[in-house]
Amino acid sequence: MDAVIHMEATMVDFMLTQANLPFTLSLAFVLILGVLEALSLCIGYSLVGALDDWAPSDIDSNGVGPHEVSGLTEIAAWLCLDRLPLLIWFVLVLISFSITGYISNYLSMAISNELLPQSVTLPIALFFTALSYRYVGALVGRILPKNGSCAVSIDALLGSVGTVTIGCAIKGDPSEALVKDQYQQQHCVLVEPELAGVEFSRGTRVVLLRREGTVWSAARFDS
Structure with a gap:
């Protein structure tokens, strides 16, 4: 000892x-x-x-x-x-x-x-x-996949579908989501519902609609 x-x-x-x-x-x-x-x-x-x-x-x-x-x-x-x-x-x-x-x-x-x-x-x-x-x-x-590679800019993720991975996103309080681009590469982004009163719990699939700064406004994606 x-x-x-x-x-x-x-x-x-x-x-x-x-x-x-x-x-x-x-x-x-x-x-x-x-x-x-x-x-x-x-x-x-x-x-x-x-x-x-x-x-x-x-x-x-x-x-x-x-x-x-x-x-x-x-x-x-x-x-x-x-x-x-x-x-x-x-x-x-x-x-x-x-x-x-x-x-x-x-x-x-x-x-x-x-x-x-x-x-x-x-x-x-x-x-x-x-x-x-x-x-x-x-x-x-x-x-480990890199976020945003193959010359894909963050704005090119518009319309991409992702899954909320952490927390519960509400308007004004975004959470992290994992999104795939057209090259099937993964990106970590922050998302919040486009409308107040909507919640994205963990596992919710969302589609990216608009970006303001580092936060994407998104809507629930129903396949």
């Missing part, structure tokens, strides 16, 4: 050293995002869907034709930004950054009994983070 306590104390000391501070802060930010997402889901909202609605669905550049790809778009594609919801991509970046930094300093401690300075570990962590979420992101992207 004493050995376990000592090991835990040593690990905490290792994570809280000045050399590991950026990596510990990154990991702490991931935990904060997890708590915020859990709380937002409790009130019928989702940070994942909200960030994807806020973010542009594609990246354009002045003078770039429809069959050309700008350098920025190539970088975004290489980093899997077009395959993952923005929040999940950001979490993968933070976790990869933290793990890579910890491993660098752990190996340094094992070899030389000293921690590397941040001027050394930060470039190493950033380099391996880019490689990590390039391949890990591609793997996750095959499993």
Whole structure:
């Protein structure tokens, strides 16, 4: 028991050293995002869907034709930004950054009994983070559908049919719904009834009628 306590104390000391501070802060930010997402889901909202609605669905550049790809778009594609919801991509970046930094300093401690300075570990962590979420992101992207891909803008979802997945939507208090576009890709959107006095409980099928900001007015869909 004493050995376990000592090991835990040593690990905490290792994570809280000045050399590991950026990596510990990154990991702490991931935990904060997890708590915020859990709380937002409790009130019928989702940070994942909200960030994807806020973010542009594609990246354009002045003078770039429809069959050309700008350098920025190539970088975004290489980093899997077009395959993952923005929040999940950001979490993968933070976790990869933290793990890579910890491993660098752990190996340094094992070899030389000293921690590397941040001027050394930060470039190493950033380099391996880019490689990590390039391949890990591609793997996750095959499993987890991205909201709003294949150049489908959020407005192109007009008339799409979806299912309320969280909470009970009423006028002025939207809930999250899962919608499929013409490519059968899934999108998380916020919906509310078009008319007051109507409720969309979980499992209700709805059709999107009009968008105001990030919220869609919808009507019950009876097939």
